[in-house]
Amino acid sequence: xxxxxxxxxxxxxxxxxxxxxxxxxxxxxxxxxxxxxxxxxxxxxxxxxxxxxxxxxxxxxxxxxxxxxxxxxxxxxxxxxxxxxxxxxxxxxxxxxxxxxxxxxxxxxxxxxxxxxxxxxxxxxxxxxxxxxxxxxxxxxxxxxxxxxxxxxxxxxxxxxxxxxxxxxxxxxxxxxxxxxxxxxxxxxxxxxxxxxxxxxxxxxxxxx
DNA sequence: CGTGAGATTTCCT
DNA sequence: GGAAATCTCACGT
Numbered sequence: 539x540x541x542x543x544x545x546x547x548x549x550x551x552x553x554x555x556x557x558x559x560x561x562x563x564x565x566x567x568x569x570x571x572x573x574x575x576x577x578x579x580x581x582x583x584x585x586x587x588x589x590x591x592x593x594x595x596x597x598x599x600x601x602x603x604x605x606x607x608x609x610x611x612x613x614x615x616x617x618x619x620x621x622x623x624x625x626x627x628x629x630x631x632x633x634x635x636x637x638x639x640x641x642x643x644x645x646x647x648x649x650x651x652x653x654x655x656x657x658x659x660x661x662x663x664x665x666x667x668x669x670x671x672x673x674x675x676x677x678x679x680x681x682x683x684x685x686x687x688x689x690x691x692x693x694x695x696x697x698x699x700x701x702x703x704x705x706x707x708x709x710x711x712x713x714x715x716x717x718x719x720x721x722x723x724x725x726x727x728x729x730x731x732x733x734x735x736x737x738x739x740x741x742x743x744x745x746x747x
Numbered sequence: 748c749g750t751g752a753g754a755t756t757t758c759c760t
Numbered sequence: 761g762g763a764a765a766t767c768t769c770a771c772g773t
Contacts, residue, residue, distance in 0.1 A: 583765070592765070602758060619766050620755030626765090639765055675766050717765055 543570075543698035547567040548612035553629050553636045557728045558710055560627065565643055566693065567681050573651055575681055575747030577671055578702055581729040581736045583715045585626070587635030591720040595635035605689045607635045613697060615678070615688040622675035623684045627692065629697070637683050641716070641727070643671040644735040645680075652680035669708065673737045688708035708733075710747050 544563070549556065566576045585593035587606075592602045594616065605614040606628055614626040616639050626637035645652060652670055653660050656679045661667070671677040678684070683697075692698050709731040714722055717736055725744060730737045 585765075594765075597759085600759075616765080617757060618764055620757075620764090624764050624765065641765085669767090673766070715765070719763090 539578075540700075541578060541695055542700050543693050544611075544700065546609070546611045546693050548550060549627065549692070551629075553584050553586060553638070554627050554726070555729075556627075557638050557726075559729060560638060561710055561730050562708050563645065564700040565640065565681075565697075566700060566704050567697045569682075573648060575648035575652060577677075578645045579640060579642075579699070580644050581640075581642035581727070582627075582628075583639040583641055584726040584728070585637050585639060587668055590724070590726075591729075592715070592718040593635070593637075594722075595637070599635075599645050600624070603635075606637050607633055608666045610634075611692045613683075613685060613687055613690045613692060615685065617674075617685065620683065621682075623678040624674040625678055625683050625687070639674055640677065641674045642715070642729070642735050642737045643677045643680075644669055644733065655682045656680045668734075672735045709745065711743050712746050713743045716740060 560579050560582055564576050565578050565579050587595040593607045599607050609632045610628050610630045613629055615623055615625055618732045626639045628637050630636040650660050657666055671680050690697050711729055711731045712725045713727045715727045
């Protein structure tokens with residue numbers, strides 16, 4: 539099976555550069571039975587330990603957020619609203635507390651299994667298919683990511699990120715982040731322009747390139 | 748299509 | 761005790 543994870547050094551770059559670099563990359567998961575899921579990353583949000591009160595890491599290390607303060611290139615999974623999981627890519631140097639929330643994916647491989655994970659069965663309902671991975675908790679459900687994936691090393695062989703070929707021609711936009719009450723004005727949500735899998739329009743949209 | 752309420756549990760104050 | 765980096769469904773247009 540193909541397994542070309544981006545190296546640890548990739549995750550050490552500047553938070554906002556990394557956010558843009560991740561767009562178009564493939565988010566891959568392989569299960570114990572060999573079945574494989576992959577999807578292009580089309581939307582991410584940056585959360586910084588410093589000067590960003592909306593970041594889980596802003597007030598320092600706690601049991602919940604300790605993965606954020608660990609080595610870059612690991613998966614930080616958190617539980618919220620009493621029922622949902624969301625996942626982040628830990629960024630920057632060890633101990634920094636910065637991360638990128640993966641907010642939306644464009645399915646590539648294993649769509650049937652994603653449907654089963656999310657809806658309990660394969661469906662041809664177009665509405666359900668278009669809601670498969672266009673939100674941070676939706677994509678975690680499609681990928682069967684929960685508490686037990688917290689802290690997984692993205693340089694390992696269970697869940698990883700690979701360079702996507704089609705990356706070059708994509709235009710990138712940014713906007714304010716979704717669903718937060720502090721740091722509302724920061725344009726730290728990055729997404730692929732005009733991609734159908736992006737979760738929401740967002741506010742203050744600007745072109746990055 | 749847009750809006751709004753409810754679900755449900757963990758974490759931190 | 762209150763808010764939470766969300767989602768779904770019901771209801772009105």
